[in-house]
Amino acid sequence: MPSLSFILRYFRYLNKSVTAHSLHSPYMYQLMTEVIENRTRYKEVLLPERLKKKLLSSKEEILVTDLGGGSHHIQGEWRKVKHLAHYSGRRHRPGKLLYRLVKHFNPNVVLELGTSLGIGSLYLKAALPSARIVTIEGCPNIASLARRNISEIGASDVEVVEGDFASVLTLEFIKSLNPKMVVFDGNHRKGPTIDFFNRLVDLATSETVFIFDDIHWSKEMEEAWEDIKADKRVRVTIDLFIFGVVLFRKEMSRQHFVLRNWDSF
């Protein structure tokens, strides 16, 4: 059950959000009508959906090292894989939205912070079959399970890097990878979110896109999102409730959009 404060945050978002008819920017209008509101049934998303379905009936339990912002739902070190899939694995509708966004921006290299069981990584791979997808997971047992899941689905070119974001995200790592898209879906706390944003933003170019997951998950995450919006290097932000999209395009004037999206849950 979502908390009352989360429900209130959702209604506050709905109240602020606009539909395609209120958008004057042709770029935003196209993004809204062709990507956000797109109802095409892409067959590629069946792979991550199938993986999630399979994991939801898993009987396996694994020993988990919790490095993230904690979970509202699962406590303790031994966790059922089916619970991880249910609470941390990407849901179908936000997964499809992520798939459409990633396909639209079409980056050649994507970095995902937070692999969990690999469901989200497979949405990225489904959207960009020939791109380089690198995903970081700090819990060793989750990372090996993700590798197994990803290779069983036949996407073994998705690279799972095992380690804490704080130690993996060095300047050398970021420079050599040169990601054109970063999906932040690991630590849902303000301090680390801003820290990882700062490490990656210096190398962002005009074509780089950042996607932050769960920007309204908590008051802390909303504060982090406000700080990111206020950063002078950022040109355009798009609040889709479940995701916050950040663009650095020099040709665009600084603006913050809140777009109505029905695919957050």
Ligand SMILES: C[S@@+](CC[C@H](N)C(=O)[O-])C[C@H]1O[C@@H](n2cnc3c(N)ncnc32)[C@H](O)[C@@H]1O
């Ligand atoms: C919400 S889950 C990721 C879900 C996944 N992106 C998906 O869409 O299916 C977050 C994951 O990030 C990992 N994580 C959290 N904080 C981390 C950190 N500081 N370093 C490395 N991994 C971390 C957790 O172990 C967890 O598996």
